Amino acid sequence: MNAQVHGAGRGLYRRLVALVGAAVAAWAVATPAVAQTTGACCMPSGNCVMLTPAACAREGGTFRGLGVGCNTVQCVATPRGACCIVGGGIVRCEFVTEAQCAAAGGTYRGNGVPCSNTVCAPPPPPPPTGACCVTTPAGVGCVVVTEAQCAERGGTYRGNGVACSNTLCPQPVPTGACCIRTNVVGGGVICRVTSAAECEAVGGTFRGVGTNCETPCPNPNPIGACCLSGPAGGTCQVLTEADCASRGGTFRGAGTACGPDACPQPPPPVRTGACCIAANGAVRCEVMTAARCEELGGTYRGNGTACSNTICPQPPPPAPTGACCVRTPAGVECVETTARRCAERGGVFRGVGTSCDGKDACPLPRGACCLPDGLCVEATASRCEEAGGRFRGVGTACDRACDEPRGACCVRGNGAVECVELTERACAAREGVWRGAGTRCGDRACPTPVPTGRCCLPSGECRVMPEALCESLQGVYGGNGTACDAKDACVPVATGACCLPSGRCVVTTRARCEREGGRYAGDGTLCAAVVCAPAPVGACCLPSGRCEVTTARRCEEAGGRFAGVNTTCGEVECRRPACPCDWNRDGVLDNDDLADFVHDYMAGAADFNGDGATDREDLRAFVECFTRGCG
Numbered sequence: 001m002n003a004q005v006h007g008a009g010r011g012l013y014r015r016l017v018a019l020v021g022a023a024v025a026a027w028a029v030a031t032p033a034v035a036q037t038t039g040a041c042c043m044p045s046g047n048c049v050m051l052t053p054a055a056c057a058r059e060g061g062t063f064r065g066l067g068v069g070c071n072t073v074q075c076v077a078t079p080r081g082a083c084c085i086v087g088g089g090i091v092r093c094e095f096v097t098e099a100q101c102a103a104a105g106g107t108y109r110g111n112g113v114p115c116s117n118t119v120c121a122p123p124p125p126p127p128p129t130g131a132c133c134v135t136t137p138a139g140v141g142c143v144v145v146t147e148a149q150c151a152e153r154g155g156t157y158r159g160n161g162v163a164c165s166n167t168l169c170p171q172p173v174p175t176g177a178c179c180i181r182t183n184v185v186g187g188g189v190i191c192r193v194t195s196a197a198e199c200e201a202v203g204g205t206f207r208g209v210g211t212n213c214e215t216p217c218p219n220p221n222p223i224g225a226c227c228l229s230g231p232a233g234g235t236c237q238v239l240t241e242a243d244c245a246s247r248g249g250t251f252r253g254a255g256t257a258c259g260p261d262a263c264p265q266p267p268p269p270v271r272t273g274a275c276c277i278a279a280n281g282a283v284r285c286e287v288m289t290a291a292r293c294e295e296l297g298g299t300y301r302g303n304g305t306a307c308s309n310t311i312c313p314q315p316p317p318p319a320p321t322g323a324c325c326v327r328t329p330a331g332v333e334c335v336e337t338t339a340r341r342c343a344e345r346g347g348v349f350r351g352v353g354t355s356c357d358g359k360d361a362c363p364l365p366r367g368a369c370c371l372p373d374g375l376c377v378e379a380t381a382s383r384c385e386e387a388g389g390r391f392r393g394v395g396t397a398c399d400r401a402c403d404e405p406r407g408a409c410c411v412r413g414n415g416a417v418e419c420v421e422l423t424e425r426a427c428a429a430r431e432g433v434w435r436g437a438g439t440r441c442g443d444r445a446c447p448t449p450v451p452t453g454r455c456c457l458p459s460g461e462c463r464v465m466p467e468a469l470c471e472s473l474q475g476v477y478g479g480n481g482t483a484c485d486a487k488d489a490c491v492p493v494a495t496g497a498c499c500l501p502s503g504r505c506v507v508t509t510r511a512r513c514e515r516e517g518g519r520y521a522g523d524g525t526l527c528a529a530v531v532c533a534p535a536p537v538g539a540c541c542l543p544s545g546r547c548e549v550t551t552a553r554r555c556e557e558a559g560g561r562f563a564g565v566n567t568t569c570g571e572v573e574c575r576r577p578a579c580p581c582d583w584n585r586d587g588v589l590d591n592d593d594l595a596d597f598v599h600d601y602m603a604g605a606a607d608f609n610g611d612g613a614t615d616r617e618d619l620r621a622f623v624e625c626f627t628r629g630c631g
Contacts, residue, residue, distance in 0.1 A: 040064040044097050046077030060100045079111035084120035091120045128160035133169035142169045173197075177207040179217035189217040222254035227263035236263045274301040276312035285312045323350035325362035330381040334362040368392040370402035374437065388438055405437035410446035413602055413614075419446045430619075431598055454478035456490035458509065474508050494523035501551050503534030517553050539563040543583070544610035545576030558605055579630030580608065581622055589630055597622055 041049050041056035041063050048070035049061070056063040064073045083094045083101030093115035094106070101108040109119055132143050132150035142164035143155075150157040158168060178192050178199035191213035192204075199206040205217075226244035228235050236258035237249075244251040252262060275286050275293035285307035286298075293300040301311055324342035326333050334356035335347075342349040350361060369377050369384035369391050376398035377389075384391040390402075409420050409427035419441035420432070427434040435445060455463050455470035455477055462484035463475075470477045476493060484490075498506050498513035498520050505527035506518075513520040521530045540548050540555035540562050547569035548560075555562040563572045577585070583593040583600070600606040601619060608618035608625075 037066070039066045040068045040070045040073045040075075042073065042075030044078040044080060044100070046075050048073060048075045060097060081111045081113040082109040082115045082119045083107070084109065091122055093120045130160045130162040131158040131164045131168055132156065133158065135172075140169045140171050174209040176209045177211040177213050177215070177217075178202075178204040179207065180204040191217045224254045224256040225252040225258050225262040226250070227252065234263045234265060271303040273303045274305040274307050274311050275299065276301065278315065281315070281318050283312045283314050320352040322352045323354040323356050323361045324348065325350065328382065330385075332362045333380070333382060367394045368396040368398045371405075374402050374405040376402045407437050408435040408439040408441045408445040409433070410435065413604070413619075417446045418616075429594065429598075431602070451480035453480045454482035454484050456493065458493045458495055460490050460492035462490040471512070474512060476509075476511075496523045497521040497525040497527045497530045497532075499530065499532035501535035501553070503532050505530060505532045517551070536565040538565045539567040539569045539572045539574075541572065541574035542607065542610070543577070543585075544580065544607050545574050546607070546610035546612070547572060547574045559600070576610075579625075581625035582630065583622075589626070594626060597626075 038050045038052055039056075041051040041059070041061040043049055043059060043061045049056075049059075050070060051059070051061070051063075053063045053066075062075075078097045078099075080095055080097050081101075083096050083104065083106040085092055085094060085101075085104050085106035094101075094104070095115055096104075098108045098111070107120075113119065127146045127148075129144050129146050132145050132153065132155040134141055134143060134150075134153050134155035143153075144164060145153075147157045147160075156169075162168070173195045175193050175195050176199075178194045179189050180192060180199075180202055181204075182190055193213060194202075194204075194206075196206045196209075207215075207217075221240045221242075223238050223240050224244075226237050226239040226247070226249040228237060228244075228247055228249040238258060239247075239249070239251075241251045241254070250263075256262065270289055272287050272289055275288050275296070275298040276283050277286065277293075277296050277298040287307060290300045290303070299312075305311065319338045319340070321336050321338050322342075324335050324337050324345070324347040326335060326342075326345050326347035335342075336356055337345075339349045339352075348362075354361065356362070366378050366380055367384075369379045369387070369389040371377060371387055371389045378398060379387070379389075379391075381391045381394070404423040404425065406421050406423050407427075409422040409430065409432040410417050411420055411427075411430050411432040420427075420430075421441055422430070422432070422434075424434045424437075433446075439445065452464050452466050453470075455465050455467075455473070455475040457463065457473055457475045464484060467477045467480070474493075474495065476490075493509050495507050495509055496513075498508050498516070498518040500506065500513075500516055500518045507527060510520045510523075517535070519532075535551045535553075537549050537551050538555075540550050540558070540560040542548060542555075542558055542560045548555075549569060550558075552562045552565075561574075579589060581593060581597075582589050583597045586592070597606055597608075601614060604614045606614050606618050606622070608622045611617070
């Protein structure tokens with residue numbers, strides 16, 4: 001009998017129960033003794049039947065009380081629908097209420113849904129499972145999953161029904177760099193990543209498990225281009241230096257290759273001839289190449305020509321010269337020229353054979369000239385300008401010292417190097433590097449090469465890099481100019497969770513955590529296992545008199561006065577010191593204040609004017625205060 005027949009039988013049974021119940025109810029009215037054991041029972045269909053409490057509960061009805069008649073109650077029908085109940089290996093369908101379905105452990109299909117051949121279809125069988133070999137950072141593991149789940153994990157499915165065992169998923173063979181000698185003429189070494197056994201089988205040198213070919217293998221016999229000479233001309237072969245020498249060749253260096261320019265051919269024979277060169281009012285003859293003659297401004301007479309008394313004709317004698325006084329905007333200038341050239345320039349010719357060496361050759365106006373090195377000399381305005389000096393005026397004398405010479409001064413500050421044109425003494429006061437008198441600030445006046453050094457990374461690896469990059473990689477910087485040395489190998493540095501003052505958590509070394517003012521949770525700890533709270537802050541009165549909300553440690557580092565945790569700048573009064581340039585607050589304005597300010601300025605912690613930044617304006621304001629004094 002299928003589920004639909006079962007449902008029809010149950011409906012016929014309930015109708016019979018309803019008819020019997022109605023008869024019992026009528027009989028109960030006439031027979032009070034029976035009425036005491038039965039009462040009105042509201043059936044799920046909405047009909048009322050006189051039943052005992054037990055019978056009412058069996059039928060899924062609601063018992064309204066002993067002795068209560070159906071004519072005194074109003075029953076409401078409870079919604080019913082198909083209920084799929086599994087039992088005895090089959091699924092049957094019953095048309096019942098949702099509560100009756102739940103009590104029977106069935107699956108309710110919904111109110112009003114009738115029973116049919118398809119409403120209670122059996123569930124599909126579960127997909128087959130089997131062993132799956134999955135590669136993880138810890139090695140190769142085995143899990144029992146479906147074939148699709150194994151593929152999602154990138155594993156290898158061993159088959160349906162296969163169970164995991166210790167030998168089912170073999171572990172991968174560890175590999176590393178292997179240096180193998182090749183059969184190239186003169187020797188050579190190549191690098192491949194293999195297992196130790198494979199490396200040994202080919203006669204290679206295994207560099208260790210986990211190593212790679214990024215570091216080149218040492219070549220015991222480096223090869224390079226070798227230039228050989230022969231009857232047909234020069235040839236090039238790639239050989240070792242020893243093989244090249246044994247063949248009488250020229251070794252061009254390890255790693256060089258044979259190419260068009262590897263072995264230059266000998267130049268063709270040089271052709272020479274007579275060259276006539278004019279100098280100092282005469283013409284001389286020399287034998288040389290045409291190119292050399294052209295470089296010297298001479299006249300080449302042809303290949304194979306020789307020098308003789310007639311091959312280079314002498315020029316006519318030069319016109320006589322003498323001193324010529326020419327007026328210029330700066331005064332009177334003396335030049336040695338011919339009388340004709342002097343007249344063309346409107347000058348006064350002093351005579352043939354006269355020179356400008358004498359002081360009285362031309363009455364030139366002179367005055368004091370301050371040279372770039374600070375020395376004062378008497379010279380004309382034009383000569384002073386030519387020497388890069390500063391002309392004080394016609395008729396002035398060197399009766400007072402020149403101002404100190406200025407030059408480019410390289411000063412370090414805020415993590416960079418800036419160029420300022422200062423005197424040597426002013427540059428020294430700022431702990432700068434003076435480039436010399438008269439030098440000017442330009443693109444290359446103050447070069448700032450980034451120094452590098454040895455950096456031990458947390459993994460124990462050693463690399464040469466700038467200090468800033470080393471710190472960003474959580475390494476330990478060995479100092480500028482240091483190198484990675486196999487005798488002094490890096491030791492892996494332990495790391496752990498570090499709670500920074502801001503409340504952020506980072507994984508770093510203990511030393512860097514303490515340097516940043518953080519709280520180190522211990523070696524091997526992770527940020528997921530700790531709770532970081534931001535460091536308490538409060539009002540801080542800085543040396544400039546400005547107030548800033550920060551941590552007690554930051555306040556102390558800036559030389560300020562911390563007002564307490566949770567205080568605000570509106571609650572405190574920060575007064576500017578009576579003598580702000582008394583930087584060390586010892587009550588005396590001296591060179592110690594200047595030295596301390598320069599130290600803080602180079603470290604970026606000298607906000608003298610209180611604008612929130614350490615820059616040139618702070619330096620200028622401090623120097624003015626220090627020079628003026630606080631009296």
